[in-house]
Amino acid sequence: MLNQVSLARKINDHNQEKKTENTRYHFGQSSPDGIGKFYMGREISHVMGHLAAGWLERPEREQEERVSLLVEALNLKVGDKVADIGAGTGYIARQIAVLIGPEGIVYGVDVQPEMVKLLTDNMKQYHITNVKGILGKIDDPNLPINSIDLAIMVDVYHEFSHPYEMIRSICKSLKPGGRLVFVEYRLEDPSVPIKRLHKMSELQVLKEASPHPLEWVETIHTLPRQHIIIFKRVR
Template structure:
């Protein structure tokens, strides 16, 4: 099994593996910025099919606009991309196709059952350039300089320890690599009540946090499919 194989490789030769062993992650910081936001995802009885029905529907903007999103990433054959918080694996196949046989896709999540799904998807679709990774809540567990692109889609507001997570992402990215942040607009008086209660901060706050973590803001990309979401591009300094 692919997940077990990479776990063994990490233990045998951590220095050379693109996937860091769990023992390399720093201890969890004492203070979460949004305690309990990931509790339902950490339920050992989590039903993956329930989340597929929630995430992979036309009413969800990132699902409806997935082709627009992939196009705007401007991936090239040979690129290495980390889908940080890949959820049900919506972008696993299109990313695999975009980077080609010489590229690589790391599908990351803190949910073991989601990670198991990535492995099954890669096997069924015969995608040989995909590595499922069970990451930590404050560390994506990838080796330094192992990726060219970090993709964070509708997930950043679930980061309980954003400073630590961003530090690990920056470490994994090559200098000049891009970070894509897609999240919900949070505008009091305009956004839905669900968004106001669920998403801890608006675009300006999230942008500031990413910039303070060592990234340069490049642009905001406007997508036709987006009304509630935004797409920000950053570059690793």
């Protein structure tokens, strides 16, 4: 009887979650770069597929985006556990891995198996042993609970098909006081040469973080094209 009651509760919880999801998101006419799914007034963009992985490793990326400045701004410590959500080929994970040393670990999460393989192959090529590729789901990064010092999303959050569920899951993986970092191309700056749906304003990021147990810490504007928006888990 207890098992039947537990099963009934799980079914009810699932049905309630689906009902809430149906009211959380709205669907409409898609733009050329969007999927026609809207969250908090923002259309979600298409995902950059693994066939475009070479763009992540382009030689001019450091000059255009100053990724080294981004990694420096994170104030990481030796031994930190970091989650790179939407890690792609591991371009940023490699730099983080050096800073946190062999005592630390980077979980390189991606929802595309091809990207996880590229990341793993790149780590072998660069002889980096403290980066672990993780195949995530569209609503869950598959990270250990209460274990992450810092989770970072670089130019990927705007592509999440289930942004609410994904951030909820990431928050569960953070240690109390752990930090969550959004790095997005600045929508406020028309000179940034990126398609509109692949940019986000600081205000929109703050808005979409608001349902979660997150407290805004600071926004860093040192990068030429992106803002670094940092939150911490508060409960």
